[in-house]
Amino acid sequence: MLRIDTARLVQSLMDLGRMGALPGKGVHRLALTDADKAGRDWTLAQMRELGMQVRIDGIGNVVATYAGREDLPAVMTGSHIDTVRTGGLYDGNLGVLAGLEVVRTLSENGVRPRRPIAVAFFTNEEGARFQPDMLGSLVYVGGMPLETALEARDADGARLGDELARIGYAGEHAPAAPRPDSFFELHIEQGPVLHRQGVQIGVVEGVQGICWLRLTFEGKSNHAGTTPMALRRDAGMSAMRTAAFAHELAARLGGRQLATVGSLRLQPDLVNVIAAQASMTVDLRNTDAAMLARARTELLAHAQACAEQHGVAMRVETLADFDPVAFDTALVDGIERHARALGLSTLRLPSGAGHDAQMLARICPSAMIFVPSLDGLSHNVDEYTPAEDIGYGAQILLRAMLERAER
Numbered sequence: 001m002l003r004i005d006t007a008r009l010v011q012s013l014m015d016l017g018r019m020g021a022l023p024g025k026g027v028h029r030l031a032l033t034d035a036d037k038a039g040r041d042w043t044l045a046q047m048r049e050l051g052m053q054v055r056i057d058g059i060g061n062v063v064a065t066y067a068g069r070e071d072l073p074a075v076m077t078g079s080h081i082d083t084v085r086t087g088g089l090y091d092g093n094l095g096v097l098a099g100l101e102v103v104r105t106l107s108e109n110g111v112r113p114r115r116p117i118a119v120a121f122f123t124n125e126e127g128a129r130f131q132p133d134m135l136g137s138l139v140y141v142g143g144m145p146l147e148t149a150l151e152a153r154d155a156d157g158a159r160l161g162d163e164l165a166r167i168g169y170a171g172e173h174a175p176a177a178p179r180p181d182s183f184f185e186l187h188i189e190q191g192p193v194l195h196r197q198g199v200q201i202g203v204v205e206g207v208q209g210i211c212w213l214r215l216t217f218e219g220k221s222n223h224a225g226t227t228p229m230a231l232r233r234d235a236g237m238s239a240m241r242t243a244a245f246a247h248e249l250a251a252r253l254g255g256r257q258l259a260t261v262g263s264l265r266l267q268p269d270l271v272n273v274i275a276a277q278a279s280m281t282v283d284l285r286n287t288d289a290a291m292l293a294r295a296r297t298e299l300l301a302h303a304q305a306c307a308e309q310h311g312v313a314m315r316v317e318t319l320a321d322f323d324p325v326a327f328d329t330a331l332v333d334g335i336e337r338h339a340r341a342l343g344l345s346t347l348r349l350p351s352g353a354g355h356d357a358q359m360l361a362r363i364c365p366s367a368m369i370f371v372p373s374l375d376g377l378s379h380n381v382d383e384y385t386p387a388e389d390i391g392y393g394a395q396i397l398l399r400a401m402l403e404r405a406e407r
């Protein structure tokens, strides 16, 4: 049986991690920044060194293809190489580099599968700079017109299309690859489940629903020392009461409901000035679509009530709104079978994080393989997955893809 070279794969993760490396440890490669360009350029060089045909589409998605014996729809794998500001070495990067390690293993053993093998990285998966997240794969599957995506703006007003051109990744292939036969994504769990239960492989059955909201409250600045409480139009209080409500809401709805206020900005942001403006994001997630919709409705109703009580105007933007996704049961069963054939322990679970696979699932059978995250840490510079687990995940990816590529 072909064997993944785990040490070589781990080394490639370290090498890619040099691009956008933070002092000490961690990675900062926000989408379409110079650091992202450096990561893209490095990864492209790896793809070309493997003799793969490389295509770049209009949103900067990159797909490299290792030819098969026949010109059939490819078995595709991949993920993303953009990171959050406090990123680790593995989130996204593992899926892309494990795909290249699969190709390296096939190539050096002279194996030519019936179907081509494609390895992709998609633009702006994190959604940390431009929203929504999984933007590149969303465009790739036809979920958003390219023209709309190119107009996305970051917090400083930079236009996605301009940034893409600036780093030289405004490709001309539309799409970056023909519709694939299937899609597999190897990813770290980014949560505590596998590590806590001592399980080696996560057999991912689907991805939970995601709703991102940006609420902007417009009040009136005034003097903190002279303005009676009843006369204030305090945007900050509306936002902070909404943030507290979001946490209570998640606890009250229970189940798998999650609520996160990751960004809250006050203007003019001064100790002695009542906030004239407050801008906040709310990240709501649930595996249950109905409960997620209920959380969104209750949150917005409460926020509106707060705004009225404080004499404040409120503006709502939906930054992301993705229903829960179920992966292809045959592919999911295959991943479990391959893991067990290697004598590994497995657990079926939904993905808490969003992934490109949830977009590819709209156009072809898709599935994911999880490997454990130490202490469940991710979007954190201490993100870590032991080499042994990385090797197991990549070996399953190789087996599952090869099996599918001979169909």
Ligand code: HGY
Pocket (backbone or CB within 6 Å): 125, 126, 127, 133, 134, 352, 353, 354, 355
């Ligand atoms: O937000 C997410 O789940 C992913 O990291 N983009």
Ligand code: MN
Pocket (backbone or CB within 6 Å): 080, 091, 092, 125, 187, 353, 354, 355
């Ligand atoms: Mn990721």
Ligand code: MN
Pocket (backbone or CB within 6 Å): 084, 091, 126, 353, 379
């Ligand atoms: Mn991430």
Ligand code: MN
Pocket (backbone or CB within 6 Å): 079, 080, 092, 125, 185, 187, 354, 355, 356, 357
């Ligand atoms: Mn992903």
